[in-house]
Amino acid sequence: MRWKVVLGNLGSILKLFGYSFYVPIIPALYYFEGPYAFGFLPFNALLFLFMANLTINIGYPMEIFGKAEDFHHDEAVVLVGSTWLLLALISSMPFLLSGMLSSPIDGFFEAMSGMTTTGATVLPYPLEQHPKSVMMWRALLQWMGGMGVIVLSVAILSKLSKGGLSLLEAEAPGPSITRLKPKIMETAKILWYIYGLLTLCQIILLLGAGLSLYDGVYHSLTTMSTGGFSNYTGSIGHFGSPVQWIIIFFMLMGGINFSLHYQAFKGDIKRVFANVEFRVFIALLLGSTAVITYILIGTDAVPIDSLRNAMFQVVSLSTSTGYTTTNYDAWPEMARIILLFLMVIGATAGSTGGGMKVLRIYLVFKNVLRSFKEFVNPRRVVVVRMGGRVIEESTLDIITKFFMAYMLIFVIGSLLLVAAGMDLMTSISGVISALSNVGPALAGLGPEYNFRVVPPAGRFLLSILMWIGRLEIFTAVVLFNPQLYKRKRIGSIFRFKK
Amino acid sequence: MKVIIIGAGEVGYELAECIRRKDHDVIIVDRSERACKRARSLDVKVVKGNGARPELLNSLDIEEGNYFFAVTDDNEANLVSCAVAKAAGCRTIARINGLEYISKPISRRFSKIGVDYVVSPELLIAQKISDIIVMPSAIDTNLSMGGKINVLEFKVLQKSKVEGRKIKDIELPNQVNLGAIIRDNDVLVPHGDTVIQEGDTLIVMSQGKKARRQMLRLMGTRRSKIHRVMIIGATDIGINVAKLLEKRGIDVKLVENSPSRARRAAEILKDSEVIEGDAREKRILIEEGILRVDAFAASTASEEFNVLVCLLAKIYGVEKTIAVVRELGLKSLIETVGIDLAASPQLVTSRAMLRIARELNPLKAISFHGGDLYILETAVTDKSRVVGKKLEDISLSDSCIIGAILRKGRTIIPRGTTRLLEGDQVMIFVMKEEIDNVEELF
Numbered sequence: 003m004r005w006k007v008v009l010g011n012l013g014s015i016l017k018l019f020g021y022s023f024y025v026p027i028i029p030a031l032y033y034f035e036g037p038y039a040f041g042f043l044p045f046n047a048l049l050f051l052f053m054a055n056l057t058i059n060i061g062y063p064m065e066i067f068g069k070a071e072d073f074h075h076d077e078a079v080v081l082v083g084s085t086w087l088l089l090a091l092i093s094s095m096p097f098l099l100s101g102m103l104s105s106p107i108d109g110f111f112e113a114m115s116g117m118t119t120t121g122a123t124v125l126p127y128p129l130e131q132h133p134k135s136v137m138m139w140r141a142l143l144q145w146m147g148g149m150g151v152i153v154l155s156v157a158i159l160s161k162l163s164k165g166g167l168s169l170l171e172a173e174a175p176g177p178s179i180t181r182l183k184p185k186i187m188e189t190a191k192i193l194w195y196i197y198g199l200l201t202l203c204q205i206i207l208l209l210g211a212g213l214s215l216y217d218g219v220y221h222s223l224t225t226m227s228t229g230g231f232s233n234y235t236g237s238i239g240h241f242g243s244p245v246q247w248i249i250i251f252f253m254l255m256g257g258i259n260f261s262l263h264y265q266a267f268k269g270d271i272k273r274v275f276a277n278v279e280f281r282v283f284i285a286l287l288l289g290s291t292a293v294i295t296y297i298l299i300g301t302d303a304v305p306i307d308s309l310r311n312a313m314f315q316v317v318s319l320s321t322s323t324g325y326t327t328t329n330y331d332a333w334p335e336m337a338r339i340i341l342l343f344l345m346v347i348g349a350t351a352g353s354t355g356g357g358m359k360v361l362r363i364y365l366v367f368k369n370v371l372r373s374f375k376e377f378v379n380p381r382r383v384v385v386v387r388m389g390g391r392v393i394e395e396s397t398l399d400i401i402t403k404f405f406m407a408y409m410l411i412f413v414i415g416s417l418l419l420v421a422a423g424m425d426l427m428t429s430i431s432g433v434i435s436a437l438s439n440v441g442p443a444l445a446g447l448g449p450e451y452n453f454r455v456v457p458p459a460g461r462f463l464l465s466i467l468m469w470i471g472r473l474e475i476f477t478a479v480v481l482f483n484p485q486l487y488k489r490k491r492i493g494s495i496f497r498f499k500k
Numbered sequence: 501m502k503v504i505i506i507g508a509g510e511v512g513y514e515l516a517e518c519i520r521r522k523d524h525d526v527i528i529v530d531r532s533e534r535a536c537k538r539a540r541s542l543d544v545k546v547v548k549g550n551g552a553r554p555e556l557l558n559s560l561d562i563e564e565g566n567y568f569f570a571v572t573d574d575n576e577a578n579l580v581s582c583a584v585a586k587a588a589g590c591r592t593i594a595r596i597n598g599l600e601y602i603s604k605p606i607s608r609r610f611s612k613i614g615v616d617y618v619v620s621p622e623l624l625i626a627q628k629i630s631d632i633i634v635m636p637s638a639i640d641t642n643l644s645m646g647g648k649i650n651v652l653e654f655k656v657l658q659k660s661k662v663e664g665r666k667i668k669d670i671e672l673p674n675q676v677n678l679g680a681i682i683r684d685n686d687v688l689v690p691h692g693d694t695v696i697q698e699g700d701t702l703i704v705m706s707q708g709k710k711a712r713r714q715m716l717r718l719m720g721t722r723r724s725k726i727h728r729v730m731i732i733g734a735t736d737i738g739i740n741v742a743k744l745l746e747k748r749g750i751d752v753k754l755v756e757n758s759p760s761r762a763r764r765a766a767e768i769l770k771d772s773e774v775i776e777g778d779a780r781e782k783r784i785l786i787e788e789g790i791l792r793v794d795a796f797a798a799s800t801a802s803e804e805f806n807v808l809v810c811l812l813a814k815i816y817g818v819e820k821t822i823a824v825v826r827e828l829g830l831k832s833l834i835e836t837v838g839i840d841l842a843a844s845p846q847l848v849t850s851r852a853m854l855r856i857a858r859e860l861n862p863l864k865a866i867s868f869h870g871g872d873l874y875i876l877e878t879a880v881t882d883k884s885r886v887v888g889k890k891l892e893d894i895s896l897s898d899s900c901i902i903g904a905i906l907r908k909g910r911t912i913i914p915r916g917t918t919r920l921l922e923g924d925q926v927m928i929f930v931m932k933e934e935i936d937n938v939e940e941l942f
Contacts (some may be wrong), residue, residue, distance in 0.1 A: 382774065
């Protein structure tokens with residue numbers, strides 16, 4: 003473990019990240035948000051200018067002091083884990099400096115909730131009262147976190163390209179990363195191009211549906227990233243049905259593996275539909291929508307409203323976006339538990355969505371089925387297949403371990419949240435929501451509630467769970483492995499030989 | 501014509517034996533002294549040495565239009581020597597062992613690099629074993645005349661429709677001709693008055709699926725469909741038999757002792773059950789349901805084991821057992837002890853190669869049933885003594901029967917009034933000692 007290598011690369015990423023603070027200056031100037039410095043400059047514009055310079059100036063000496071060498075696997079993991087922590091800390095500053103939040107824990111929560119695309123908020127309601135520039139920063143944070151700040155860095159910084167695969171694997175949602183091009187930098191670029199293109203499409207469609215430029219951009223940034231921040235207290239319920247349908251479609255796009263988007267862009271639609279995970283995901287969504295629509299019919303004025311509400315909530319929660327159009331927590335128990343399970347399962351691997359991923363659940367399920375067969379006849383040799391392809395035992399092993407780790411963290415998290423004073427259902431669903439980066443949960447953290455109801459210790463716990471969930475447990479948890487911080491004895495092998 | 505055969509193992513020997521009947525100069529090359537010694541008994545030129553070596557290939561004076569067979573155990577040597585021979589203008593055919601290079605029994609995959617045809621013993625035998633398993637009463641099948649004619653062997657069972665009847669009383673389907681009857685290891689050429697007995701093996705030529713189905717119905721007393729098959733040994737052969745059978749919706753159990761081979765088989769086979777266990781253990785065979793299987797094949801690398809485990813399966817009452825055997829000499833012996841088929845990859849390979857090189861030998865002989873009975877394929881030319889004659893006017897001996905005629909791409913099942921015309925391809929069943937007489941006629 004060479005700390006200087008981690009430090010140097012961390013500095014480079016920080017420097018790059020600093021430039022994103024320039025973006026909110028545009029709405030700050032446009033909306034001319036007070037108070038004014040020197041009588042004419044909007045304070046928020048200065049704030050973001052300051053943040054940009056601060057971040058770049060912290061990054062610069064780190065880069066100089068550190069080493070810009072190729073990194074090993076352990077260094078890549080530490081780099082990714084610490085990048086996310088550090089960036090969340092820095093990103094929390096605009097919320098604090100603008101006076102929207104007063105406690106550093108709240109700032110950290112809001113920034114982490116943004117970057118990890120969770121979408122849970124501690125900003126005081128109504129959300130409409132907050133300055134538009136800082137709110138835009140909040141949406142931008144989700145957009146960058148959606149495809150991943152590391153993927154962005156790899157796409158732009160050529161120095162990261164050599165160890166890039168380890169970096170991407172440490173950050174990417176899903177058990178492995180599909181190389182779209184032989185070069186990892188090209189792959190990262192393509193991912194961001196597709197992401198950007200889809201976001202642009204959504205902006206255009208939302209503008210066409212009558213949204214203002216600000217609202218259109220805002221919600222496009224938080225839809226494609228499956229983030230779920232809205233600048234309205236009523237979330238997407240604020241808008242009419244055409245906007246809701248557009249958003250359903252793009253949430254779904256965000257929840258689909260980006261290598262499939264790439265296939266589709268290349269015109270290979272067949273391969274998209276041949277993808278087993280994609281098919282299972284779509285079947286899951288359609289099935290859940292059908293059941294919930296059936297449950298809801300009669301409660302809404304028109305059946306089509308039931309369908310839209312059911313589908314919106316199903317797609318939003320299973321892609322881990324977390325937008326809402328209605329208070330689903332008031333739905334019958336059956337509908338609520340389906341939504342809870344959808345949150346655990348999450349979206350597909352390689353998408354911007356969270357959760358355990360359909361791929362993993364599917365393989366865990368098939369592995370269990372296999373063990374039934376082996377139990378009946380212990381001599382039988384059975385392999386696990388997915389779409390005709392044989393899955394390696396080592397892959398199954400890692401996925402099983404991931405499943406167990408997820409469960410373990412879920413148990414510990416729920417225990418701690420109950421200890422912090424929340425009730426059982428709220429704790430369980432809240433932990434799942436945070437780990438899966440969804441946002442709203444059930445009961446005391448349902449769509450009507452603000453996360454301010456959680457005590458500060460609980461808020462901190464939830465922000466850490468979001469971080470663990472976004473980095474898919476292992477990348478985050480290894481940072482707490484003391485082995486990593488021990489100095490290695492160099493040359494011990496040679497000593498042994500003497 | 502000059503024919504060069506590299507490798508005097510079972511395949512090379514069999515090829516040489518069939519080809520040397522005509523006026524071809526056969527040169528056979530092998531590294532091992534033992535193989536060379538055996539080949540010398542065939543009255544062909546034998547050269548000892550490595551067939552892929554440039555000096556040796558040069559010394560053979562290979563010319564334009566020669567046939568070149570490379571049938572050693574070494575894939576790379578086969579490919580290289582074929583490529584070199586191709587450069588000299590030969591037509592080349594190579595044997596490729598294993599499945600790393602090919603996925604079809606016979607393919608032209610390497611024709612660009614100088615090997616006209618490659619033949620896979622494993623895939624060919626797997627095809628044959630699965631054919632035999634699927635066909636309920638047939639115990640051997642052999643496609644001839646470019647795949648247009650099926651040669652089927654049927655065992656006559658007690659209470660079958662044909663048992664105890666004279667041949668002239670049996671209504672054979674239209675496209676079927678009875679070629680020979682094997683009784684107590686003797687070959688009879690059937691006549692109208694011959695009475696079919698239980699235990700006879702009928703050798704039948706049929707054309708088309710319909711005729712085959714009708715024939716099966718005529719012979720059939722066994723269960724009409726095969727449901728469960730057990731295969732021992734996840735070798736390339738075993739896995740491919742399982743693959744072909746599962747494609748036809750048959751439940752396959754593949755038993756393999758080695759964990760890594762079992763795992764590999766499980767990865768390749770989608771619907772078959774792969775069992776890791778030792779087939780020598782009675783308990784395992786019974787627990788895996790040997791008492792309920794309709795057919796049993798043993799395809800491990802050890803032929804003795806294959807034979808023994810097939811005998812065991814016979815004891816458990818499996819109706820159809822097939823053992824993969826490499827040594828050709830043992831074939832008829834094994835079939836006499838009750839195993840339905842001793843499947844030899846080497847034999848099917850040499851037969852397939854002869855089929856590819858059909859022009860090499862206008863009179864082609866395929867030895868059948870342990871070498872006593874031959875099937876000849878020959879063409880009627882304007883010089884033939886039989887051209888223009890009716891079959892009933894041709895003085896064929898008693899131990900010879902014309903099974904089928906291929907005329908302008910169509911197959912004719914011959915009757916006494918059929919006339920032989922120039923350009924006809926004729927398929928003749930003939931006893932070994934009559935071959936020379938028949939050759940004279942054509």
